[in-house]
Amino acid sequence: MEHIxxxxxxxxxxxxxxxxxKLSNKKITIISAESDYFFSRTALMYVYMGHLKFEHTQxxxxxxxxxxxxxxxxxxxxxxETNTKTLHFETGETLTYNKLIIATGSKxxxxxxxxxxxxxxxxxxxxxxxxxLEHHAPNNTVCKRAVIVGGGLIGIELAEMLNSRNIxxxxxxxxxxxxxxxxxxxxxxxxxxxxxxxxxxxxxxxxLKEIKSDENGNVKSIIIEETGExxxxxxxxxxxxxxxxxDFLKNSNIEIGKGVKVNRFLETNVPDxxxxxxxxxxxxxxxxxxxxxxxxxxxxxxxxxxxxxxxGKKMAYQPxxxxxxxxxxxxxxxxxxxxxxKPRENEAHFHWKHEDDTKCMTVCFDKNTNKFLGxxxxxxxLRHTIFDTWLTEKRDVDYVMNHLYEANFDPEFYKRxxxxxxxxxxNELKLA
Numbered sequence: 001m002e003h004i005x006x007x008x009x010x011x012x013x014x015x016x017x018x019x020x021x022k023l024s025n026k027k028i029t030i031i032s033a034e035s036d037y038f039f040s041r042t043a044l045m046y047v048y049m050g051h052l053k054f055e056h057t058q059x060x061x062x063x064x065x066x067x068x069x070x071x072x073x074x075x076x077x078x079x080x081e082t083n084t085k086t087l088h089f090e091t092g093e094t095l096t097y098n099k100l101i102i103a104t105g106s107k108x109x110x111x112x113x114x115x116x117x118x119x120x121x122x123x124x125x126x127x128x129x130x131x132x133l134e135h136h137a138p139n140n141t142v143c144k145r146a147v148i149v150g151g152g153l154i155g156i157e158l159a160e161m162l163n164s165r166n167i168x169x170x171x172x173x174x175x176x177x178x179x180x181x182x183x184x185x186x187x188x189x190x191x192x193x194x195x196x197x198x199x200x201x202x203x204x205x206x207x208l209k210e211i212k213s214d215e216n217g218n219v220k221s222i223i224i225e226e227t228g229e230x231x232x233x234x235x236x237x238x239x240x241x242x243x244x245x246x247d248f249l250k251n252s253n254i255e256i257g258k259g260v261k262v263n264r265f266l267e268t269n270v271p272d273x274x275x276x277x278x279x280x281x282x283x284x285x286x287x288x289x290x291x292x293x294x295x296x297x298x299x300x301x302x303x304x305x306x307x308x309x310x311x312g313k314k315m316a317y318q319p320x321x322x323x324x325x326x327x328x329x330x331x332x333x334x335x336x337x338x339x340x341x342k343p344r345e346n347e348a349h350f351h352w353k354h355e356d357d358t359k360c361m362t363v364c365f366d367k368n369t370n371k372f373l374g375x376x377x378x379x380x381x382l383r384h385t386i387f388d389t390w391l392t393e394k395r396d397v398d399y400v401m402n403h404l405y406e407a408n409f410d411p412e413f414y415k416r417x418x419x420x421x422x423x424x425x426x427n428e429l430k431l432a
Contacts, residue, residue, distance in 0.1 A: 003027045004310060005087065005097035007077055011296055012277030013103035014038040015303025016310075021068050023311040028069070029095070031087075033076040035127050037062060042296060044130050045157045049164040054127075080252045082270045099272045099310055102249070102260050103303070106242035106278040106294050109150075115211030120219035121236045124158045133161070137235045140167045145233040147171075147222050149208045150240030151178050153326045158237045159200050160329055170201040170231055172208055172224065174240070184341055184362050186351050187376060191328055193357060198329050211236050242294050244279040257281050259292045264316040266306045274310070276302035286319055288338060295324060321391045322374075323384060331358055336387035337374025339364045347373065350397070352424045354379070354417065361421065365397035372400045381409035401425050 004020055006013040009032035017028050039057040046052045065072055076090040080100070087095045108123030110116050122132045137143035146162050148155050151173030162169050175181055178195060180188040195202050207225040214220040221232045244259035255261045255269040259281030266274045275281075277299035282291045298319055308315040325334045339362055343349050348367040353360040359379035365372050372395050375387065386407035390400055405418060 001025075001027050002098045003029065003096070004099050004101065005095060006030045006101040006103055007087075008032065008103035008105055008277070008279075009035065009038045009072070010041060010103060010105045010277060010299065011038075012105070012299035012303045013101065015300045016101055016103065016276060016307050017070050017303075018068075019304050019307030020310055021070060023307060025069075026311075027071070029071040029073055029097075030065075031073045031075055031077060031095075033074065036072065036074060037065070039127065041125070044124070044127070045161050048130060048133060048161045054130075077248055080249060080254065080273075082253045082273060085272070097272075100274070101306060101310075102246075102254075102268075102273070102275040102279060103277045103299075104245040104248075104279045107245040108154075108238050109241045109243055110238060111240065113208055113210055115213055115219070116238065118211055118213050118219050118236075119217050120234055121211060121238060123238050123242075124154050124161075125242065133235070137162060137165070137167055139165055143167050143234040145170065145231070146235040146237060147208075147231060147233045148237040148239055149222075150238065151175060152239060152241060154242075155237070155239035156195070156326075156328050158239055159195070159198075160327075162235075162237075163198055163200065163329075167235075168199075168201070170203060170233070171195065172203050172206045172222075174205070174207055176205045178202070178204070180341060182341065183376070184339065184349060184351065186353060187360060187362060187378060188341075190353065190357055190360055190378065191331075194328060194331060242278065244281070244292065246279055265309055265314060266302060266317055267309075274306050276306050282317075286317075287322070289319065289322065293319075297323070321388055323387070328378075331379050332381060333376070333378050334380075334382055335374065335376045336382070336384070337364070337372070337391050339374040339376045350401075350425055350428055352421050354420075359417075363397060363400070370396040370398065372397045375400075382407045383409060 004026050006017055009030050013030055017030055020028055037058050043057040047054050077087050078090045079088045085097050108125055120136045122129045145168045147170045148158050149172045159169050159171055177188040178191045209223040209225040211219055212221045219234055219236050221230050223230050246256055246260055249256055253270055254273055259279050260275035261283055262268055262275050262280050263283055266276055268275055278294040285291045301319055302317055305315050305317045321337055323336045346366055346368050347364055350363045362376045364374045
């Protein structure tokens with residue numbers, strides 16, 4: 001019987017296993033060094049904040065795997081020998097495969113800072129990070145202050161987590177405004193204010209120089225590169241992005257760049273070896289997308305796609321229109337299509353902001369053809385399927401603006417702001 005081995009039990013690997021099982025009776029083994037069972041990584045923050053228990057982050061009961069004849073193996077793969085199709089574990093054990101799916105996800109970036117491996121320094125990506133945080137920051141008596149390094153989505157989640165336990169937080173953000181490498185300026189400025197309103201000590205245009213240790217190897221303080229200021233702290237969260245978790249492949253025949261290089265069918269250069277999720281690097285990125293996308297929904301889609309190929313129906317990965325969502329404390333964020341920080345050639349942005357400074361919308365369109373290209377919203381929930389349809393149908397921006405109510409999750413909310421939004425849009429058109 002053909003043996004499919006999947007390294008990694010995140011959303012990509014588990015989705016691949018589930019869909020291979022739906023389509024076949026092949027032998028399936030999932031390997032993970034992190035946890036016995038699949039859990040929702042995005043829910044880790046809610047465990048620390050007391051909204052969930054860890055077992056609530058596991059969408060499948062423990063009996064699910066045995067019932068579906070999916071074998072689980074706890075272990076750390078040290079090397080992959082593709083000539084003999086053999087995995088070598090840190091323990092000295094080996095496992096052979098017929099087809100291999102690499103779904104090892106990401107690891108937090110470390111940039112060689114002095115002290116980056118001290119006790120009390122952690123990312124916020126793995127189950128072990130959650131356990132580490134619970135140990136070093138159970139309350140504001142044990143942890144007098146935490147410093148977060150890096151201004152992305154994981155950084156803001158960690159700030160919210162620590163804030164929920166009344167632990168003071170200093171947030172070092174390299175950019176001159178929060179997430180302004182992704183968001184238009186007005187949205188980024190709104191988030192600066194929102195973060196500060198939650199009593200976070202936000203330090204913009206600030207880099208970490210070093211992390212200092214006490215006599216027991218614990219974090220004692222950090223030094224800011226630009227000013228030399230020393231900030232006493234007990235915990236340092238490293239959230240300056242992530243990179244593919246592929247060190248174990250360095251001496252294999254599998255071609256790697258920043259990630260595991262794959263074609264549109266998610267195949268590597270080695271026959272019968274595939275890569276999916278955060279660790280996969282597309283040789284040809286699709287539709288303005290980046291070659292590596294550390295996003296939950298793209299990982300799930302890759303898992304579904306590779307399962308079809310492995311079960312005899314070769315299928316190219318076609319991710320469709322870009323979308324993403326996140327939460328900045330109590331402001332929900334959604335993006336559909338493409339809205340770049342600054343309009344590109346032939347593009348224009350329409351921006352609306354509510355007077356309470358917690359709700360806004362940016363719409364991107366082609367200023368020559370009026371074609372709708374994308375939308376960002378903060379504090380307004382919109383329906384994914386509607387925008388997916390409008391982008392596919394290549395609707396113009398006037399149509400989208402006049403039909404926004406169709407996409408809104410909360411019609412009452414929209415009725416309250418519809419006149420204001422459309423009035424601002426009409427005025428901007430007159431001025432253009």
